[in-house]
Amino acid sequence: MAARDPGEVFGPRMTLFADVLSVGLATAAACLPLVTLPAALSTACAVLRGAGVGRPVTAGRYFALLRRRLRAGDLVAGAVALAALLVFAADVALAGAGLPGAPLFVVPAAVIGTGAVVVGLRACGRPESLTDWRAAVRAAGRDAVADVGGSGLVLLAVATAALCAWMLLPLAFLVPGPLALALTAVDVRRSAAVLLRQP
16 A cells, blocks of 8 residues: 555545445445345445556446446346345244254255355455356355355455444445455455465
8 A cells, every 4th residue: 555645634544445435335225126236246346356456446436337237147146146045034934933853954054055145245256247147156166165264254254244234223334345345355365375376
């Protein structure tokens, strides 16, 4: 990060933090139709990734990129994610209703649900998600297994976002920005590790 200019009140890190929050608000607004959630989060990750190469991180750039890339495939990805979430919620509700074998079902359901959340979020952080969701999900699945530490960081970011939103409801409109930053950082960390291992 560049040093603070003379007379500048806040340094570049504070500027990036403010940009992340503005992108978070834009992402929260774009997520309201629910089926746009994967595309909105993926776009936030792409905008934040641009900060590493000197591109502006603004809500205006976010909405411009979202308008250009929003397509039928993004809406299908959102519908699939929403359907999977509803099926999982229905399964958990049925298990909680005291059906026979429910205690044995809860653990595998929790593992499968957690794995799906990690793969889905890591797919949003991948650059491929801008053009090809299938490739992004395949790569995210490989990364989730090969980079267990990164998957743990994704779960920690989700838990932190949920805790912030639970403690103070208005923060729910800001947490998509820091969550997108965490997903981008995990993907950049994984890409850097892969490059270092190459001869």
